[in-house]
Amino acid sequence: MTFLxxxxxxVFGGHEVMSLLGVEALLQDDSHAVRFIATASNVTLLDKLxxxxxxFPALETETTANHSSKLEALKNRFASGGVAAxxxxxxxxxxxxxxxxxxxxxxxxxxxxxxxxxxxxxxSYIPVPHSHAEMGAKLGGIRDLFTGYLFKAPDAFVTxxxxxxxxxxxxxxxxxxxxxxxxxxxxRFASRNKVEARAALGIPTGAAVFGMVGRVELKQKxxxxxxxxxxxxxxxREKCHLVFAGDGPDSAALSAKIExxxxxxxxxxxxxxxxxxxxxxxxxxxxxxxxxGLPLVMLE
Numbered sequence: 001m002t003f004l005x006x007x008x009x010x011v012f013g014g015h016e017v018m019s020l021l022g023v024e025a026l027l028q029d030d031s032h033a034v035r036f037i038a039t040a041s042n043v044t045l046l047d048k049l050x051x052x053x054x055x056f057p058a059l060e061t062e063t064t065a066n067h068s069s070k071l072e073a074l075k076n077r078f079a080s081g082g083v084a085a086x087x088x089x090x091x092x093x094x095x096x097x098x099x100x101x102x103x104x105x106x107x108x109x110x111x112x113x114x115x116x117x118x119x120x121x122x123x124s125y126i127p128v129p130h131s132h133a134e135m136g137a138k139l140g141g142i143r144d145l146f147t148g149y150l151f152k153a154p155d156a157f158v159t160x161x162x163x164x165x166x167x168x169x170x171x172x173x174x175x176x177x178x179x180x181x182x183x184x185x186x187x188r189f190a191s192r193n194k195v196e197a198r199a200a201l202g203i204p205t206g207a208a209v210f211g212m213v214g215r216v217e218l219k220q221k222x223x224x225x226x227x228x229x230x231x232x233x234x235x236x237r238e239k240c241h242l243v244f245a246g247d248g249p250d251s252a253a254l255s256a257k258i259e260x261x262x263x264x265x266x267x268x269x270x271x272x273x274x275x276x277x278x279x280x281x282x283x284x285x286x287x288x289x290x291x292x293g294l295p296l297v298m299l300e
Contacts (some may be wrong), residue, residue, distance in 0.1 A: 004098045007037070068107060083117055099158075116153055216244065
């Protein structure tokens with residue numbers, strides 16, 4: 001079979017991690033051909049694909065200028081040029097199955113509509129099928145009115161838990177739903193001296209170190225709540241050091257909040273990295289998210 005993955009999210013997250021594991025699993029079977037179309041703006045995703053290609057040269061990759069943005073569902077429904085252009089490319093490739101890698105229902109929704117137009121089978125991989133209202137999005141209720149049709153467009157959904165599958169049903173999904181649970185490679189993790197682990201990452205010793213790992217997107221991940229908690233408590237301010245690992249659309253906003261709280265000397269910012277090297281340096285991992293599917297960092 002020929003599989004075509006499509007991901008136009010500009011931010012790398014846990015659903016990309018799991019999707020890439022799926023890509024590698026398919027590539028281990030010589031009877032499958034795999035192509036991945038990724039947005040040119042997701043540098044981390046492109047780097048990870050390049051690493052996979054060194055191990056599996058049969059992987060075909062290409063980039064697209066498309067990238068998901070707010071009101072993506074509305075834009076794709078009424079601005080049909082993007083759908084037609086991607087449908088033409090899909091028709092040229094003629095995969096047996098298009099897999100839209102979706103963080104939520106709007107991400108990569110262009111691929112679902114393009115596959116429908118090209119009369120190709122399409123599946124959505126969606127770990128977070130929450131409504132925009134539940135996610136606290138601006139004009140969330142109104143945006144939900146314009147995304148309902150997307151839950152009826154794929155031929156199948158893949159999600160990560162029974163709870164998320166039930167949520168898909170409440171959103172109107174009637175097609176088959178397959179559950180593929182999140183998992184982590186436990187061989188990546190090993191005990192390490194805490195002082196050495198902190199020194200390697202430039203994290204000071206002598207303080208209680210609380211860390212957050214993941215996409216910097218304040219509406220969902222709410223990194224700012226940890227900043228506020230420490231800033232508001234003199235005891236925590238004195239005794240704690242915070243680590244934020246990851247990148248995202250609100251990275252500058254988080255830096256501004258850290259500065260405004262007077263915590264610049266109490267915070268270490270790290271880019272996206274393998275958290276296996278970070279966990280030994282932490283005293284606690286903090287997950288104050290507004291919503292999640294099943295966080296990989298929690299499993300790790």
